[in-house]
Every structure is written in structure tokens, then in C-alpha cells.
Amino acid sequence: MTLAGWTFLTASADIDEQPLGGEPPQQYVMRLAQGKCAAVKDALADAENPAAIIVAADTTVALDGEILGKPAHAGDAQGMLRRLRGRPHQVYTALSLLYLPDSLALTDLCETQVMMRDYSDQEIEAYISTGDPLDKAGAYAIQHVEFHPVESLDGCYANVVGLPLCRLNRLLEQAGIEPARRPQAVCLGFDGQPCSVAGWVMSQPAAEENAA
Secondary structure, rough: OOOOOOOOOOOOOOOOOOOOOOOOHHHHHHHHHHHHHHHHHHHHOOOOOOOOOEEEEEEEEEOHHHHHHHHOOOHHHHHHHHOOOEEEEEEEEEEEEEEEEHHHHEEEEEEEEEOOOOHHHHHHHHHHHOOHHHHHHHHHHOOOOOOOOEEEEEEEHHHHHHHOOHHHHHHHOOOOOOOOOOOHHHHHHHHHOOOOHHHHHHHHHOOEOOOO
16 A cells, blocks of 8 residues: 555454355455454544544455465464465455545455465475464465465456555545555556556446445
8 A cells, every 4th residue: 555655544453254154255355344444433433533534455265165264373374285286266355445424335356366386395384484374364475485386367466465456546546535656557566567457447436335
């Protein structure tokens, strides 16, 4: 968000992030993103200068329709990385926005298809020893220079990092907030790859929900 030129404050949202029984990963991240927005809104209810816009996001990895959240421990991370090895999976990020002055509620969902490379057990162990996978959905970070777990992807790279800027830009534009830099330029500067989806995303309207 800083790279895109937005000025913002951060706030934690204390919500239960356990999936519901049989909950699809798309619905799971949407529910959590909306729940985070609502939790921050409630926390700001008595503030003297409450925020005008609240943005929340949640990302998860899904393999064969199963949600792979953050690993509970090193053994859990090892199991996830072995299951993902050499296979395709999906990364979902949901974005939720509340524009409090107009009670505007917007939401969006981004999906990226990811193909993992055939890394070795030794590489898994070396990566786990860094501690990096323990706070990552699916137990990996696509941007990790030494492990570089991903062979290829179809869709938004920034979504796999955790924040699809073009979709966030679209939500904020509908709320009247313009970035200092276009998301295509930000992503190109971040990963060095031209974005294949931003043009289409920016041409589509965001989905408006019921009033907040």
C-alpha cells in the first residue's frame, strides 16, 4: 500500500479465523475479510476521529478444495509443503471495504492458479529452519529468494504475496480515493513482470453489498 502511494494506519481485528465445517475457501476468505472490517468498525465506534475508510483482507491457499491456512508448527509446515510439491493449487484473497460516511460496503475476490516446483526434502527443511513459513498460508512465501517455491502462475502475482493491488485500487477508486501510482507500475517495479490481469480488473466494476 505504501508503494502505491496510499497513506494509512493499521489496526488489528480480533476475530475467530477457524473455517466452518465444509466451508469453501472462497467463502472462507470473504467471510473473514468482511468480519475484520466489521470488527475494526466496532472498535472505532467511540473514537473521536474515526477512520472514513476501513479496508481488510484475508488470503488462503487451497489444494483440491481444502483450505491450507498458516501451519501450527514446523511439522505442519513440512506436511503442507510436501503436499504442494510439484502440484497446482489456488490462492484466494478477499478484500472488503467500508466507506463509513456513505455506508458503502464493497467486496472483491481474487484467484491465482499456482504451480509449485519439484523442490527436495532438503530444501523444505532448510526453508523451515528460517522460520519464514510459520506465518504464511500454505507454509510458503512466493517471494522468498532462496526457496523460490513456485514454478509458474496464472493470474495476479501480488495476490499470492497477499494483496492484489489492482483490485484494491478498484475498490478505493469507487470510494473516491486515488493512488499516487497505478497498480500496474507498482507491481512491475516489485516483481519485474508485466501484469496480465490488471487491465481487465480495472475495467470491471466492484461489487457493492448492502449498506454497512
